Amino acid sequence: MKKIYILFAFLALFTAWSCTDMEEINTDPDNPLEIPSNMVFSGAQKRIMDFVYDNWFGGRQCLLYSQYWAQINYTEEDRYQIRESVNNNYFNDFYRCLAALDRVIELNTNPETAWISSGFGANQNQIAASRILKCWLYLLMTDTWGDIPYSEAGKLAQGVYYPKYDDQKTLYDALISELKAAAAQIDEDEPAFIGGDRIYDGDAAKWKKFANSLQCRIAVHTSKVDANWKKIITDAIANGVFESNDDAAAYHYSTVAPEYCHFYEGTYIEARNDFTMTRPFMDILKGQRDTLNNKQHPWDGVTDPRLYIFTTPGEENTYIGQPYGASSDIASNYSDKAPDWGSNPPVHLQADYPVPLMTYAELQFIISEYKGFSEEEYRNGIAASLDYWASVSKTAIESDDANNYIDTVIALGGVNAETVALQKYIDLYTNGTEAWTEIRRTGYPKQLISPNEIIIASSERLDAEQPDDPADVADDVKFDPLSEVKGLIIARVKYPTLESTVNGKSWDAAVSRLKDGTNNYYSQMFWDKRSTTVPHPANK
Numbered sequence: 001m002k003k004i005y006i007l008f009a010f011l012a013l014f015t016a017w018s019c020t021d022m023e024e025i026n027t028d029p030d031n032p033l034e035i036p037s038n039m040v041f042s043g044a045q046k047r048i049m050d051f052v053y054d055n056w057f058g059g060r061q062c063l064l065y066s067q068y069w070a071q072i073n074y075t076e077e078d079r080y081q082i083r084e085s086v087n088n089n090y091f092n093d094f095y096r097c098l099a100a101l102d103r104v105i106e107l108n109t110n111p112e113t114a115w116i117s118s119g120f121g122a123n124q125n126q127i128a129a130s131r132i133l134k135c136w137l138y139l140l141m142t143d144t145w146g147d148i149p150y151s152e153a154g155k156l157a158q159g160v161y162y163p164k165y166d167d168q169k170t171l172y173d174a175l176i177s178e179l180k181a182a183a184a185q186i187d188e189d190e191p192a193f194i195g196g197d198r199i200y201d202g203d204a205a206k207w208k209k210f211a212n213s214l215q216c217r218i219a220v221h222t223s224k225v226d227a228n229w230k231k232i233i234t235d236a237i238a239n240g241v242f243e244s245n246d247d248a249a250a251y252h253y254s255t256v257a258p259e260y261c262h263f264y265e266g267t268y269i270e271a272r273n274d275f276t277m278t279r280p281f282m283d284i285l286k287g288q289r290d291t292l293n294n295k296q297h298p299w300d301g302v303t304d305p306r307l308y309i310f311t312t313p314g315e316e317n318t319y320i321g322q323p324y325g326a327s328s329d330i331a332s333n334y335s336d337k338a339p340d341w342g343s344n345p346p347v348h349l350q351a352d353y354p355v356p357l358m359t360y361a362e363l364q365f366i367i368s369e370y371k372g373f374s375e376e377e378y379r380n381g382i383a384a385s386l387d388y389w390a391s392v393s394k395t396a397i398e399s400d401d402a403n404n405y406i407d408t409v410i411a412l413g414g415v416n417a418e419t420v421a422l423q424k425y426i427d428l429y430t431n432g433t434e435a436w437t438e439i440r441r442t443g444y445p446k447q448l449i450s451p452n453e454i455i456i457a458s459s460e461r462l463d464a465e466q467p468d469d470p471a472d473v474a475d476d477v478k479f480d481p482l483s484e485v486k487g488l489i490i491a492r493v494k495y496p497t498l499e500s501t502v503n504g505k506s507w508d509a510a511v512s513r514l515k516d517g518t519n520n521y522y523s524q525m526f527w528d529k530r531s532t533t534v535p536h537p538a539n540k
Helices: 002-018 039-053 058-065 084-109 110-116 123-145 170-184 205-221 231-238 262-269 279-286 328-335 360-370 377-392 398-411 415-426 432-442 460-463 497-502 503-511
Strands: 070-072 249-251 275-277 353-358 454-455
Touching: 002 039, 039 084, 039 123, 039 249, 058 070, 058 262, 058 432, 084 110, 084 497, 110 123, 123 170, 123 205, 123 432, 123 454, 170 205, 170 231, 205 231, 205 249, 205 353, 205 360, 205 432, 231 249, 231 360, 279 328, 279 415, 328 460, 360 377, 377 415, 398 415, 454 460, 497 503
Parallel strands: none
Antiparallel strands: 070 275, 249 353
16 A cells, blocks of 8 residues: 555656646756655654764763763863854754654645655654654753743744743643644554664664653653652553563664764764773673762672773773873873773774664663562663663673672662662763753662762872972862862753843743742753752652
């Protein structure tokens, strides 16, 4: 039946072309006036992934805030000094991506184009998949900036030139409703897309599982503030969530230019070898406590098998991470010991690295927390994560090694808020925004560096910096942010300054709702209830 639809679609396009005035068809053949809906979706997917998983929004923002990565030479972003041009560009770029997804919905809704678009996948499924991906991106955006335009966004044609910034709690509720409606809209017996879908290859049933699993992510974000969070997860599970690693949402890049993963492109095509693994994350994977700040490790002395996937060794085949948050002049003295990813690339620098939007392991950790930190789902989550990352990196983790690691981790650390959060943090590697969200929500991992904590001991400085006068390095180096964060890690990114000129009234209203009525880095999200006195508030 689909072959017939496709034939009719192309016959219609051919007929329209043959009847068109010759003057009208004298146009650039490389720039068609109308693009098929599946290719619009494909382009939107790629642009979203290129922007989120790159060396700018990803590398110099979210992967730094979550302390997976550190910069080797220019560490201003590590210390929360954000480049305003980057902030402006990504805010606008994300809305352009959302507009492209709206175009897919329009092509499948408008009777004049819907029947042609049906040749590239069932109309309702194309609409649903676009709605789901929009929700994923809106969630990432609101968890970055806070209140953002949502209900009035993308309505320029309807005369809405200055969209309001929706309250984040209202936006969260709207995303849950949207995902429920999108999941209910899907016909699992029909394809979502015929070609162009690099996440699920057009599998509508998997898009539905993603919609329901994403509801679980949103719900657990609100676990400190909304007693209804468990009901949302209960309903989502009943409607069908991820069942294995085969269901994980990941965008699949290619080894053929220009379809490279942008982590790879930023390092090898743009020739910027700026990043390496942080010392806190390296020590977490090594099972090593932070002796500088007297922080324990829940499974002290246990090496994580994913260490050898997430990074390669540094000098003399050792695993020593880069101190996080040092000033640029000090940081460069320690980069020789840290891994040189440019010359010895780990998993995320594969050209075809499949960047994960959400994994089955993450869902298992969410369900473990939902069940009061259950051991079964915790165990399943670790096992799924080990298997997932072994598959992505094309390396083997022997089943005996995996089982021994899981048994030891549970025996030493137990199953509780900290251990579940720490294992989720490890699995979320390269998914910087979600990891940063979970750090703000839970307060874990405790091993990460907060302002005024020690990042380099004076004894280490003497050897690394080799000063003429030892007194010059007599002090420990502490994490000293360049922006005010009120004693906690960065809580949000400032609204782009460009918005204050192009959408000033709405921007002013959003800023007035922030703490102190200023556009700052320390106003916490509505779901973030941490404080210096209560860093790990309990779930409702």
